[in-house]
Amino acid sequence: MLYLKKYFTEGLIQFTILLSLIGVRVDVDTYLSNQLPPLREIILGPSSAYTQTQFHNLRNTLDGYGIHPKSVDLDHFFTTRRLLNQVRQLDRLSVPSTELNTWLVHRDSETVVSTSSQSSITLDNGAGLEDVNNPDATPAMRGGSGAPESTYNLNTADSSLGAVAPEGNQEQGSRDGNDDLTKEDIDLIDILWRQDIDLGAGREVFNYSNRQKESEEEKPSPHENKDRNEEQESWRNGVNLQGAQPVDGETGESIPEQLPGIGSQTSLSLQECLRLLEATFPFGEESEFPAPVVTPEIVSNEEAPSTSQGLPLAPQLPPAEPQLDLEQQWQDIMAIMELQAMEVNNTSLQSNSSSVDGTSGTTESNPGGNFELSTGSTPVNQDVSLHQASLPSCSQDFPPMFNPQLDSISITPRTTMPRLSSSNSSNINSTFGATNLTGIFLPPHINSSSNNITSTPILPDPFSTLLEESMLDEISLLDLAMEEGFSQAQASQLEDELDSDSGLSLDSSHSPASPSSSETSCSSAASSSSTSATFSEEGAVGYSTDSEVATAETEEGAVGGYQPGYSKLCRMSYQDPSQFHGLPQLDGISHNHTYNLPLSSAFSEHPELPISTGKKTVRDKQHSKLQPHQDLLDKHASRDERRARAMKIPFSNEKIINLPVEEFNELLAKHHLSEAQLALIRDIRRRGKNKMAAQNCRKRKLDTIINLEQGVQDLRRDKARLLKEKMEFIRSLRQMKQKMQSLYQEVFTQLRDEEGRPYPPSEYSLQYSADGSVLIMPRGVTTAEQNRKPEKKQKDKKK
DNA sequence: AGCACTTGTCATCTC
DNA sequence: TGGAGATGACAAGTG
Numbered sequence: 137m138l139y140l141k142k143y144f145t146e147g148l149i150q151f152t153i154l155l156s157l158i159g160v161r162v163d164v165d166t167y168l169s170n171q172l173p174p175l176r177e178i179i180l181g182p183s184s185a186y187t188q189t190q191f192h193n194l195r196n197t198l199d200g201y202g203i204h205p206k207s208v209d210l211d212h213f214f215t216t217r218r219l220l221n222q223v224r225q226l227d228r229l230s231v232p233s234t235e236l237n238t239w240l241v242h243r244d245s246e247t248v249v250s251t252s253s254q255s256s257i258t259l260d261n262g263a264g265l266e267d268v269n270n271p272d273a274t275p276a277m278r279g280g281s282g283a284p285e286s287t288y289n290l291n292t293a294d295s296s297l298g299a300v301a302p303e304g305n306q307e308q309g310s311r312d313g314n315d316d317l318t319k320e321d322i323d324l325i326d327i328l329w330r331q332d333i334d335l336g337a338g339r340e341v342f343n344y345s346n347r348q349k350e351s352e353e354e355k356p357s358p359h360e361n362k363d364r365n366e367e368q369e370s371w372r373n374g375v376n377l378q379g380a381q382p383v384d385g386e387t388g389e390s391i392p393e394q395l396p397g398i399g400s401q402t403s404l405s406l407q408e409c410l411r412l413l414e415a416t417f418p419f420g421e422e423s424e425f426p427a428p429v430v431t432p433e434i435v436s437n438e439e440a441p442s443t444s445q446g447l448p449l450a451p452q453l454p455p456a457e458p459q460l461d462l463e464q465q466w467q468d469i470m471a472i473m474e475l476q477a478m479e480v481n482n483t484s485l486q487s488n489s490s491s492v493d494g495t496s497g498t499t500e501s502n503p504g505g506n507f508e509l510s511t512g513s514t515p516v517n518q519d520v521s522l523h524q525a526s527l528p529s530c531s532q533d534f535p536p537m538f539n540p541q542l543d544s545i546s547i548t549p550r551t552t553m554p555r556l557s558s559s560n561s562s563n564i565n566s567t568f569g570a571t572n573l574t575g576i577f578l579p580p581h582i583n584s585s586s587n588n589i590t591s592t593p594i595l596p597d598p599f600s601t602l603l604e605e606s607m608l609d610e611i612s613l614l615d616l617a618m619e620e621g622f623s624q625a626q627a628s629q630l631e632d633e634l635d636s637d638s639g640l641s642l643d644s645s646h647s648p649a650s651p652s653s654s655e656t657s658c659s660s661a662a663s664s665s666s667t668s669a670t671f672s673e674e675g676a677v678g679y680s681t682d683s684e685v686a687t688a689e690t691e692e693g694a695v696g697g698y699q700p701g702y703s704k705l706c707r708m709s710y711q712d713p714s715q716f717h718g719l720p721q722l723d724g725i726s727h728n729h730t731y732n733l734p735l736s737s738a739f740s741e742h743p744e745l746p747i748s749t750g751k752k753t754v755r756d757k758q759h760s761k762l763q764p765h766q767d768l769l770d771k772h773a774s775r776d777e778r779r780a781r782a783m784k785i786p787f788s789n790e791k792i793i794n795l796p797v798e799e800f801n802e803l804l805a806k807h808h809l810s811e812a813q814l815a816l817i818r819d820i821r822r823r824g825k826n827k828m829a830a831q832n833c834r835k836r837k838l839d840t841i842i843n844l845e846q847g848v849q850d851l852r853r854d855k856a857r858l859l860k861e862k863m864e865f866i867r868s869l870r871q872m873k874q875k876m877q878s879l880y881q882e883v884f885t886q887l888r889d890e891e892g893r894p895y896p897p898s899e900y901s902l903q904y905s906a907d908g909s910v911l912i913m914p915r916g917v918t919t920a921e922q923n924r925k926p927e928k929k930q931k932d933k934k935k
Numbered sequence: 936a937g938c939a940c941t942t943g944t945c946a947t948c949t950c
Numbered sequence: 951t952g953g954a955g956a957t958g959a960c961a962a963g964t965g
Contacts, residue, residue: 775943775944797953822944822945823943823945825955826943826944826945826955826956827943829954829955829957830942830943830944830957831942831943832955832956833956833958834941834942836956837957
C-alpha cells in the first residue's frame, strides 16, 4: 500500500509537471482541496494519519509485530513513511507540494537555459552552492544586520545585480509595475509608507527609486552577468546576508521594507503567497498560466515586471532561453522516477542527500539531465532552487527541503545557506539564511528574539532550544533507564535500537527458569494417573500377601517410593491439576500435593529402586540414625521404608501416606497391627505427608520467585519499549521541526517586495495565524497589528 | 574439610 | 478437637 501510495503520489506530481510542460494547465490543488477526497487521501494520507495515533499504531506494529524490528524492510518502511509525512507536512503549511514541484520544473528549465545562454549565472549559483560549505561564508551568514545592508546596497548601487536571479525579479518587477513611476513618485510612496509605518502598519514599499534605477540598468549581458557573479560572491561572503533597510531620506532612519504585494502584515497562506508571486510575475507569453500550475513557459520569460514579488525562479530564467526541450525534460522526469524507485530501498539519509540542496548526491544519481536538482558540480544544475530540489522529491524529494541534515540534531543553519544560494543565486540566499521558523511554532515574541539572524545557519533560538530539549530528554531517558535497572549494555542496546530504528525490544535475560516451559512439560507428563488411585492399586497388588517380602519390597518401592534419583528437572512436575484449584495466594502457583508422587510406570520400570518394606519402630528410627551404615546398605530406601520393612508393615509406605483418611483407617482396621506398628505407620504417614507438603511448599516458593522475576522482566521490557517509543516521538518531532524550518525558509526566500528584493529575515518574519494564514510581519509588530492588516496586505499582493 | 544445595523432618500454625 | 496442609527451621545427604 505504501508503495502504491508513494508511486501514485509521485507519479501524479510528475504527470502534472509533464502536462504543464506541454502547456496544459493542471491544478492539482483543487483536486486535493475538495473534489476528490480519495485522491487527497491518497496523496496526503487519511485524516487519521495526522494524528499521533498513527505513529503509535506504527510503532505498535513495528514493535509488534507487523514488521520485525530487524527486518530489512524496516528502512524502506521508514523512508516511505517519512516521505509521506513530508508531503503531509507541506499540506499543513498550506503549501501544496505540487506547487513547489512546479517551481522545481522551472528551475530545471532555467538551469538548462542558463547553461546555454548565461553560463556566468550558473557558475555563480554553483559557487553559491559551494559556498554552503565554505567556512568563510559562515561568519558572513552569522553576521549581524550589517550584512543585509550590504546586500541592499549592492542591489541598489550595482546595476549588474539585475543579472542575478533576484535581480531579475527586480528587473521584471520594475518593468512591469514601476517603469511608469518616477523617482518622485516612488519617494512619495515611500513617505506615505513611512506614515503608514508610523501608524503601526508594516511597510511594504521600499526604495522604488533605487530599484527602478537598477531595473533600468539591468540587462542580461555577459558583462552584467559577471557583475552579478561578483555580487553573489560578496553575498556568499556574508555581505548580502541581510537586505539593508532603505534609509529614510529625510530622517536617515532605516525604513523597514516590505513586499508590496505581501505586506508586512498581509495575511495569506503560503500557498497564496506563492501564487501571488507567480501571478504577479508576468512571464511574457507564459503569463497565461499565472497560477501555481506548472508553467514551463516561465523559462521563456525574460523580463518580469518590477511588481513581481519574486518568483525567484522566473527572474533567473534567461530570456533568450525560451523553452526546454520537452523530450529532454521527459527524460529527466524518467530519470527522477528511476531514482525514486531506487530510493525506495535507500535509507532516509540517502534520500535526503539526494536533495537539491547543493549536495552532490543527487547529481550523481541523476545523470539524466538538467533536471538534477542539486549539483554543485555542474554549472547547469547549480542554480536549482529548493523548489526544484523538492519537486522530484515529492517522491524522493522532499529531502531537498528536508536536507540530509534534518536527521542531525544540529542542522541547518548551513542547510539554509546552501538552499538559499542554490535556489536563487540572488539576494534570497543572503537574506534568508537565518529565518526562524519559530513564527510558525512559537509565539511572536519568541520570533522577535531572533531578529539578529541573517543568513546564518544558526537555528532560531527557540527552535534550537526545543531541539536541545529533545536531546536532553533522550539523554535523561537513558539515564533514567540506567538508574532504574538498566544495565549499561541494555542502555547501549536501547540507544542502538533507537539509532537504527531496528525496533528491537529489550529482552532482558531470561529468568532462571521458565516455569511454563519446564513445568508444564513435566506436569503434562505427569498425568493424574500417577496419583493415589493408581498406586493404591499397585500397592494392593504388591501387598496382597505378607509373605512376599522381597516382591513386596520391589513392588512397594516401585509404588510408593520416593525416588532419590528422580530427575530433578521434573521433580516438581508431579502436579495433578485436579488437585490444585486455587490457591488464593498466587494464580500461577497451585498446590500440588502429588509433588513427590512417583509414576507407577516409573516404578515398574525401576523395580530396583529402594523400597521401604522394613518394619521399624520409632526406636528403630533412632537407632538407624545412630547407625548410618545400615542406611547406606539400603541406599535407595528411605528411613521410613526401612523401618516399615523392619516392622513388617503389611502395606506400602505409599499407601500409608497417600490413602485418604477413611481408606487409611479401613486399611488399618483390616490388619491386626501392634501398637508399635500403628505408631510407625502413623509416623510414616505424617512424615510422608509433611515431606510432600514441604516439597510443594518449596515449589510454591520457587514458582513465586520465578513469577516475580518474570513480572519484573516484563515490566522492564515494557518500560524499555515505552522509552523507545518516546524517543521515536522525539525524533519524529525533531524532524518535523526541521522540515518546518526548511519550509519556512523556503517560503520566506520566495517572498519579494515590489522590487523583487527579498525580505531580510532580520526584519521580517512569517507568522502563522490560527486560521491558517501566513503573515509576513516586521519583527516587533504586535499580534494585534497582524490581525488588523493582513487583509489589506493581501489585497495589495493580489493585485 | 568446607561449601552450596537438596531433601527430609520437626514444630508450629492455620484452616 | 483432630486431621490436613503450610511453612520455618534444622539436619542429613550429596556433589
